[in-house]
Amino acid sequence: MESLTNTIHAVPLNHYILLSAIIFSIGVMGVLIRRNAIVIFMSVELMLNSVNLLLTAFSVYRGDATGQVFVFFIMALAAAEVAVGLAIIVMIYRNTNSIDINVLNRLKW
Amino acid sequence: MSTFYFxxxxxxxxxxxxxxxxxxxxxxxxxxxxxxxxxxxxxxxNAQFLAIVNFIVYMGAILVLFLYTLMLINLNKESEPVKPFMIKIAGVFGGGILAVAIASSLKLLAKSNPVVLQNPNLGLVKNLGKVLFNEFLLPFEVSSVLLLSAMVGAVLLATKDPKTA
Structure with a gap:
């Protein structure tokens, strides 16, 4: 483990921020360009994970364990969110026979 | 160091x-x-606890849930209708603008220090458990209520309504 943790020593914090920003943006793009509700949901998971990685990097950078506890709570929240969200998608599919989000424009002005 | 970039x-x-x-x-x-x-x-x-939790919860539980939902919803009939090309371009452009904005705001920071692990047992289960059960005991218990309510809600949403079915 010692050799593994030594490999990271020279990575600047900026590069972690950049990596998380890029993956977060890819998640945003996924939400914007896809129409399949499940793929949109997966993009949201991607965004959550990039934030988790950034929190962990900052936690290691500051030497404070609170950030990692926060990531643990985010993971519990993501599990709950996925359970409810997928149930909603199943219900939508049962009612409309499609998971294309353009079918669901009845709330649109 | 090059491991990280790879x-x-x-x-x-x-x-x-x-x-x-x-x-x-x-x-x-x-x-x-x-x-x-x-x-x-x-x-x-060196966040070993998070690595294991990520492995078990995300890769094990959440993605299996996704796969099951995808199997319940039969998508083989017709593929996803394609969005107009301009909307795709606009979406990629919007996401790219976000990335560029965050990346350029990094320029305002001073020279960034490398991420150095000061305390080698920071992310171990022992250390995290102490923090979790001392300072964050109440949020931990509340999150169990959250998971319970999510479970009940998922069952309630996904079962067929006997009156309409």
Whole structure:
């Protein structure tokens, strides 16, 4: 483990921020360009994970364990969110026979 | 050091594949690979507890849930209708603008210090458990209520309504 943790020593914090920003943006793009509700949901998971990685990097950078506890709570929240969200998608599919989000424009002005 | 850049490249590569794959099943498989690279990131940061939790909860539980839902919803009939090309361009442009904005705001920071692990047992289960059960005991218990209510809600939403069915 010692050799593994030594490999990271020279990575600047900026590069972690950049990596998380890029993956977060890819998640945003996924939400914007896809129409399949499940793929949109997966993009949201991607965004959550990039934030988790950034929190962990900052936690290691500051030497404070609170950030990692926060990531643990985010993971519990993501599990709950996925359970409810997928149930909603199943219900939508049962009612409309499609998971294309353009079918669901009845709330649109 | 180069390990980080290699894994970071893999993360970005697989996450691009997630949003660009035509077949949703392929998307999910690429998402599993992306989460695996995140697990490697956590190991590199010596956050062993988070690495294991990410491995079990995300790759094990959440993605299996996705796959099951995809199997329940039969998507083989017709593929996803394609969005107009201009809207796709606009979406990529918007996301790219966000990335550029964050990346250029990094320029305002002073020279960034390297991420150095000061305390080698920071992310170990023993240390995290002490923090979790001392300072964060109430949020921990509340999150159990959250999970319970999510479970009840999911069952309630996904079962057929006997009156309408």
């Amino acid at each position: 894994i970071a490249f893999l993360s970005i590569f697989f996450s691009i594949l997630v949003i660009s794959a035509k077949n949703p099943v392929h998307s999910i498989l690429y998402l599993i690979l992306t989460f695996f690279t995140f697990t490697v990131h956590y190991i590199l940061l």
